[in-house]
Amino acid sequence: MRKQLSTRILTAIMTTDHAYAHCDLPCGVYDPAQARLEAESVKACMEKYHASDDPEFKTRAIAIKEARSHLVKEHLWVLWTDYFKPPHFEKYPQLNDLFNQATKLAGAGGTKGTVDVVVADQLLGKDR
Amino acid sequence: MRKQLSTRILTAIMTTDHAYAHCDLPCGVYDPAQARLEAESVKACMEKYHASDDPEFKTRAIAIKEARSHLVKEHLWVLWTDYFKPPHFEKYPQLNDLFNQATKLAGAGGTKGTVDVVVADQLLGKDR
Amino acid sequence: MRKQLSTRILTAIMTTDHAYAHCDLPCGVYDPAQARLEAESVKACMEKYHASDDPEFKTRAIAIKEARSHLVKEHLWVLWTDYFKPPHFEKYPQLNDLFNQATKLAGAGGTKGTVDVVVADQLLGKDR
Amino acid sequence: MRKQLSTRILTAIMTTDHAYAHCDLPCGVYDPAQARLEAESVKACMEKYHASDDPEFKTRAIAIKEARSHLVKEHLWVLWTDYFKPPHFEKYPQLNDLFNQATKLAGAGGTKGTVDVVVADQLLGKDR
Amino acid sequence: MRKQLSTRILTAIMTTDHAYAHCDLPCGVYDPAQARLEAESVKACMEKYHASDDPEFKTRAIAIKEARSHLVKEHLWVLWTDYFKPPHFEKYPQLNDLFNQATKLAGAGGTKGTVDVVVADQLLGKDR
Amino acid sequence: MRKQLSTRILTAIMTTDHAYAHCDLPCGVYDPAQARLEAESVKACMEKYHASDDPEFKTRAIAIKEARSHLVKEHLWVLWTDYFKPPHFEKYPQLNDLFNQATKLAGAGGTKGTVDVVVADQLLGKDR
Numbered sequence: 217m218r219k220q221l222s223t224r225i226l227t228a229i230m231t232t233d234h235a236y237a238h239c240d241l242p243c244g245v246y247d248p249a250q251a252r253l254e255a256e257s258v259k260a261c262m263e264k265y266h267a268s269d270d271p272e273f274k275t276r277a278i279a280i281k282e283a284r285s286h287l288v289k290e291h292l293w294v295l296w297t298d299y300f301k302p303p304h305f306e307k308y309p310q311l312n313d314l315f316n317q318a319t320k321l322a323g324a325g326g327t328k329g330t331v332d333v334v335v336a337d338q339l340l341g342k343d344r
Numbered sequence: 345m346r347k348q349l350s351t352r353i354l355t356a357i358m359t360t361d362h363a364y365a366h367c368d369l370p371c372g373v374y375d376p377a378q379a380r381l382e383a384e385s386v387k388a389c390m391e392k393y394h395a396s397d398d399p400e401f402k403t404r405a406i407a408i409k410e411a412r413s414h415l416v417k418e419h420l421w422v423l424w425t426d427y428f429k430p431p432h433f434e435k436y437p438q439l440n441d442l443f444n445q446a447t448k449l450a451g452a453g454g455t456k457g458t459v460d461v462v463v464a465d466q467l468l469g470k471d472r
Numbered sequence: 473m474r475k476q477l478s479t480r481i482l483t484a485i486m487t488t489d490h491a492y493a494h495c496d497l498p499c500g501v502y503d504p505a506q507a508r509l510e511a512e513s514v515k516a517c518m519e520k521y522h523a524s525d526d527p528e529f530k531t532r533a534i535a536i537k538e539a540r541s542h543l544v545k546e547h548l549w550v551l552w553t554d555y556f557k558p559p560h561f562e563k564y565p566q567l568n569d570l571f572n573q574a575t576k577l578a579g580a581g582g583t584k585g586t587v588d589v590v591v592a593d594q595l596l597g598k599d600r
Numbered sequence: 601m602r603k604q605l606s607t608r609i610l611t612a613i614m615t616t617d618h619a620y621a622h623c624d625l626p627c628g629v630y631d632p633a634q635a636r637l638e639a640e641s642v643k644a645c646m647e648k649y650h651a652s653d654d655p656e657f658k659t660r661a662i663a664i665k666e667a668r669s670h671l672v673k674e675h676l677w678v679l680w681t682d683y684f685k686p687p688h689f690e691k692y693p694q695l696n697d698l699f700n701q702a703t704k705l706a707g708a709g710g711t712k713g714t715v716d717v718v719v720a721d722q723l724l725g726k727d728r
Numbered sequence: 729m730r731k732q733l734s735t736r737i738l739t740a741i742m743t744t745d746h747a748y749a750h751c752d753l754p755c756g757v758y759d760p761a762q763a764r765l766e767a768e769s770v771k772a773c774m775e776k777y778h779a780s781d782d783p784e785f786k787t788r789a790i791a792i793k794e795a796r797s798h799l800v801k802e803h804l805w806v807l808w809t810d811y812f813k814p815p816h817f818e819k820y821p822q823l824n825d826l827f828n829q830a831t832k833l834a835g836a837g838g839t840k841g842t843v844d845v846v847v848a849d850q851l852l853g854k855d856r
Numbered sequence: 857m858r859k860q861l862s863t864r865i866l867t868a869i870m871t872t873d874h875a876y877a878h879c880d881l882p883c884g885v886y887d888p889a890q891a892r893l894e895a896e897s898v899k900a901c902m903e904k905y906h907a908s909d910d911p912e913f914k915t916r917a918i919a920i921k922e923a924r925s926h927l928v929k930e931h932l933w934v935l936w937t938d939y940f941k942p943p944h945f946e947k948y949p950q951l952n953d954l955f956n957q958a959t960k961l962a963g964a965g966g967t968k969g970t971v972d973v974v975v976a977d978q979l980l981g982k983d984r
Contacts, residue, residue: 240414240452241792243772249761260755272971275918278531280753286368293421297447305444312440316433319425324368331528369536371516377505388499400715403662406787408497459784496670496708534915542624549677553703561700568696572689575681580624587912625920627900633889644883656843659790664881752926752964798880805933809959817956824952828945831937836880 251291259336379419387464507547515592544578635675643720672706763803771848891931899976
């Protein structure tokens with residue numbers, strides 16, 4: 217269910233012609249790479265978690281995945297607030313939903329709260 | 345113009361029956377006090393900035409206002425993503441706009457980018 | 473023993489007429505809500521830890537409890553140093569002890585080092 | 601006046617046989633070097649501030665001094681809460697006052713709020 | 729002089745077949761985009777600094793440029809330590825010098841200590 | 857093997873006549889104590905990890921060790937970039953290797969990725 221809703225969310229967000237407000241001067245440097253890189257790191261942490269039998273390593277993997285998931289949220293929030301202007305929201309009325317779902321997918325109900333690689337793929341906009 | 349749009353934004357957000365998702369366990373502790381306190385601090389920093397003739401103090405006031413404005417954004421983002429669920433957004437269709445405008449008001453186009461106390465009052469949901 | 477000593481510590485601290493120095497401009501915004509909210513979050517993390525059988529979730533609960541306990545310490549330290557002035561300490565000679573015990577209760581010998589909800593209640597000034 | 605009060609505060613704190621609780625495991629590593637190094641950095645930032653005519657450099661010096669002053673506070677708070685136990689406070693009844701005054705000296709009423717090198721020397725326990 | 733030395737440093741670093749160790753699990757996600765984006769932000773902050781007459785804005789631009797320059801250093805350090813292995817250093821004996829010069833270029837002797845756009849271009853590996 | 861390579865690395869780094877660039881003003885305060893203290897904390901966290909049977913405590917020990925190992929890397933990176941100048945590198949051609957190996961020893965392939973006290977001793981420049 218959640219899967220259906222979230223499929224292609226990040227794909228949609230990351231393949232449109234927008235980008236990430238980089239700092240709050242604002243400096244005007246925009247690039248979707250930051251959120252996507254963190255999301256890829258989240259997925260890689262999950263895969264390494266499953267491939268390991270070392271409880272210490274698994275503990276580290278969970279903690280680092282938590283931090284990287286949070287960075288996904290941060291980069292998406294910055295984009296939603298700082299990059300997109302009223303004309304964008306008028307032109308793409310689904311933007312609010314996409315960002316709300318994507319940040320939820322990177323939160324406790326998403327990649328923070330699970331080691332299920334499927335959820336990381338949903339965050340990355342890939343269905344399985 | 346912006347003033348009209350933003351009037352009562354925070355009032356609306358902060359007086360409804362919702363609250364702030366406190367951490368991403370999630371722990372379930374919710375309270376609007378955190379965002380409001382930071383917004384009050386932003387306003388106080390602006391007032392102290394204007395009341396001072398000391399260039400060192402004014403530099404410090406700007407830097408601290410920047411950090412506190414950012415915390416307003418953070419607390420509001422957490423609420424928007426972590427506390428509100430689909431039923432809230434259905435019941436209050438204006439929620440997305442309110443949060444987008446409020447976080448913008450705490451950003452570079454708002455309290456980060458100005459020492460105008462009127463903008464801080466807008467963030468606090470007070471008109472003048 | 474520790475229980476007897478610490479009973480009503482936070483109650484005492486949080487119900488007097490003082491408040492929290494919010495930033496170090498200082499901005500003059502004071503409110504006890506910040507420390508109390510974090511302490512409530514600590515307790516909620518412990519309760520969720522006990523209610524779960526998922527080892528990943530339990531790892532996350534411990535890490536988040538650690539961070540939130542630290543924020544309790546931070547908010548109390550700021551109050552002790554920045555809000556209270558010599559006249560307060562003269563009028564309330566027990567203030568130093570109260571804050572020292574309360575910050576210890578939020579540290580490794582307190583809520584950082586245990587998942588015992590009783591200790592969180594002591595931090596919150598509630599006896600059992 | 602403040603000068604008289606604070607003279608030898610840090611000297612007293614930093615020359616007794618105690619040390620700094622290093623982390624909140626607690627790991628048991630104690631050393632007064634951390635607070636002292638940050639205090640020396642605060643003083644050096646002030647001296648470089650005065651020696652420069654470059655407004656950009658002076659802005660940077662104030663911001664970095666602010667951050668370093670805050671680290672002095674942090675290291676002293678950790679020591680006060682985490683290293684010292686009840687027997688220390690019984691043996692040295694002035695400990696609470698010393699730490700409260702020293703952290704105030706590193707705050708807005710001290711090295712954060714001024715570029716006066718005399719105040720940094722007071723924080724370092726040196727009179728002039 | 730410095731210019732000659734540093735020309736093409738980042739170009740060299742960022743166009744070889746290596747990449748950035750993303751976290752210290754390590755997760756294995758590598759991409760040079762992070763350092764380059766921050767360096768572009770540094771340059772943009774400098775340009776906005778020069779284009780403005782607002783002292784408050786200029787103060788903000790300096791502070792944000794400082795933070796972004798620091799992120800360039802961080803990303804480069806991570807790469808130098810975590811991505812490159814002994815075989816890389818044997819194959820590219822100039823790697824140590826390149827990274828040392830590039831991180832210096834992003835530090836106090838480089839983009840942190842100046843608003844000269846030429847230095848940002850050197851960091852970005854562009855000559856003028 | 858790694859042991860042989862890394863033996864006396866930190867000893868070499870920490871017993872020469874250099875020191876740590878403390879901040880990026882730069883303030884000019886240099887002291888090797890910061891990296892060494894964090895490395896000692898890393899080792900103490902490992903020892904406490906082994907001495908405990910409490911899974912919660914062991915989780916905390918791993919997380920805190922991770923953070924402290926990272927601080928070792930940070931302090932060493934600052935020294936390598938900010939303190940050492942070209943003449944140092946000419947005089948001590950092994951400096952690059954020493955720092956690269958030492959920061960690797962404090963990373964995922966070193967004290968972050970293990971609870972083996974021998975590795976902490978290698979980081980501290982002590983052979984066994």
